[in-house]
Amino acid sequence: MPSPVTRRSARRRRPPVPDPTTSPVLEVSDLQVSVGDHLVAVHDVSFSIGRGESVGLVGESGSGKTLTCRAALGLLPKTGEVDHGRIVLGGTELTGATRRTWNDVRGTRLGAVFQDSASYLNPSLTVGHQLAEQLRVKRGLSRTDAHRRAVELFAEVGLHDPEGVFHQYPHELSGGMQQRVLIAIAVSCEPELLIADEATTALDVVIQAEILDLLDRLRESHGLSLLLVTHDLAVVAETCERILVMYAGEIVESGTTEEVLARPRHPYTQALMGVATIGTWERRALEIIPGQPPSVGEDMPGCRFAPRCRFATEVCTSGPVALADLGEGRAARCARIDDLEGAPA
Incomplete structure (x- = not known):
């Protein structure tokens, strides 16, 4: 008799497993990250993410999940640094990349959604202005085209009355709506990889399920890869094809989600x-x-x-x-x- 994990996962339609013969969209090799006074927080972490693949990175708070993702985004805190290792995005070496290179990559080839959506939105600007500005700066759209595309994206991420939302400020939106806005911004320039770091943690279970379904739909419709960072195994069971289990800065287990959760080693x-x-x-x-x-x-x-x-x-x-x-x-x-x-x- 299959385990509850297997039964629940089987009811969910999953996109086809990526072709292993194609080059990964992200390769992280022997990554070591230290913080503060050279305290090693991430120990020789290696993994890859295939094109169109969804991978869950799971572990307790403080396990090094977020630092690993921040390193992959070039957004380590001031006290953090990459001691050694490689980060390669679609064949582009990002280890030791300049600020200009990171600015060119983030928002176009790399998208990110974080936990506290309100802190990543400018309270003095409408959410439509913030998305349209991204489209104008990163994709070179005119003001009119950026407005039209922003409204389309708001509709695509499930916001009702997208034209009305375009003119609203962050404080006028619920937490779930703010998270949808951030997702629209993250996918607006068709990135190769979307990193969602605890993107559903602060939401109630109904909105959480809707956001997970949205990420799954966007992955299929936009052809992007997904790295989902969470401490919640249920979230990974519902969304990811493969799982990386992290403890105290090390990956301690990896494999397909169904295999790892049904038969943890x-x-x-x-x-x-x-x-x-x-x-x-x-x-x-x-x-x-x-x-x-x-x-x-x-x-x-x-x-x-x-x-x-x-x-x-x-x-x-x-x-x-x-x-x-x-x-x-x-x-x-x-x-x-x-x-x-x-x-x-």
């Missing part, structure tokens, strides 16, 4: 399943993950999850643990991966 992924409500409306007592993640920059000789893991032994702390290739696109970073195969989640 890393104890941390198993623990996340215990605190999630995926694919079932039944009431149940949610578990907790004991302990706390390591501090940013904390030096640990072995598995970074070992202090919180119920399966940890001496071998887990004796040395670095590599991300093991499990075949068929699966990988997990666990020193006891063979011993724990088939262990109950």
